[in-house]
Amino acid sequence: MKVLYFAWLRERVGLTEEEVDPPADVHTVADLARWLQARGGGHAHAFENPAVVRAALDRRHVKPDAPLAGAREVAFFPPMTGG
Amino acid sequence: MADGPPASDAFSVRVQADAFDATREAATLAHGRTDVGAVVTFTGLCRADETADGPLTALHLEHYPGMAEAEMGRILDEARARWPLQGARIVHRHGRIVPGEGIVLVVTASPHRGAAFAAAEFLMDWLKTSAPFWKKEERPGAPDDGAWVEAKATDDDAAERWGAGAA
Numbered sequence: 001m002k003v004l005y006f007a008w009l010r011e012r013v014g015l016t017e018e019e020v021d022p023p024a025d026v027h028t029v030a031d032l033a034r035w036l037q038a039r040g041g042g043h044a045h046a047f048e049n050p051a052v053v054r055a056a057l058d059r060r061h062v063k064p065d066a067p068l069a070g071a072r073e074v075a076f077f078p079p080m081t082g083g
Numbered sequence: 084m085a086d087g088p089p090a091s092d093a094f095s096v097r098v099q100a101d102a103f104d105a106t107r108e109a110a111t112l113a114h115g116r117t118d119v120g121a122v123v124t125f126t127g128l129c130r131a132d133e134t135a136d137g138p139l140t141a142l143h144l145e146h147y148p149g150m151a152e153a154e155m156g157r158i159l160d161e162a163r164a165r166w167p168l169q170g171a172r173i174v175h176r177h178g179r180i181v182p183g184e185g186i187v188l189v190v191t192a193s194p195h196r197g198a199a200f201a202a203a204e205f206l207m208d209w210l211k212t213s214a215p216f217w218k219k220e221e222r223p224g225a226p227d228d229g230a231w232v233e234a235k236a237t238d239d240d241a242a243e244r245w246g247a248g249a250a
Contacts, residue, residue, distance in 0.1 A: 006145060006215065006217060007145055007219070008231050010145075056150055056215070059149055059150035060153075075147060075150070077147070077217065078217060078231065078234070080211070080215055080216060080217060080234065081216065081217050081231075081232045082146070082175060082187065082214045082215070083127055083175075083186070083187050083214065083216070
């Protein structure tokens with residue numbers, strides 16, 4: 001699946017997007033965030049405080065417990081500050 | 084063409100780097116109609132402020148292409164379900180925006196002012212908390228020349244008071 005990063009998550013990870021192939025025990029958005037954090041380096045820095053990370057699956061907002069099942073595009077970003 | 088209001092659908096959302104003309108956008112919604120009684124226009128501007136790190140020289144707006152438009156469309160659909168709107172338009176800019184320039188525009192049209200005012204406020208409150216845009220300050224005196232703007236709890240409160248169901 002494709003993972004996108006925005007704002008300071010993008011800066012910390014050092015990538016705008018990447019293809020990932022998580023193991024079978026990564027079921028939810030929160031699982032994926034933990035798996036990415038465990039990679040260390042910029043990923044660990046980006047996901048160090050899961051409470052301030054928001055997510056979208058296929059361009060819709062989701063909660064951390066949302067199942068990844070079938071999603072093609074996952075995005076991680078901070079709380080939004082537009083408007 | 085340039086003199087008349089831009090022709091387009093009564094309900095639309097747009098994300099663009101260019102500046103917008105609020106007067107022209109508002110004129111579009113009622114153009115050629117005789118049933119519109121109220122048009123409300125809200126423009127959010129980039130505001131110059133000064134902190135201990137010096138003056139703000141610009142805001143940099145990052146967005147999630149595709150989702151930004153989709154989310155703005157969902158917010159608009161929710162407003163249409165709640166109020167008798169005859170037209171509505173949301174324009175949100177991205178990229179570098181300097182103090183005095185518009186960042187976001189919301190225009191609503193309805194037979195009566197109550198719905199137009201309420202829908203415009205609803206749209207702005209939900210845009211701020213659910214449209215995927217992020218502001219970074221350009222402040223030359225600050226560490227790293229500026230920081231990401233942090234989300235405000237007051238914005239969450241403003242969105243929440245409209246109740247569940249939106250976004």
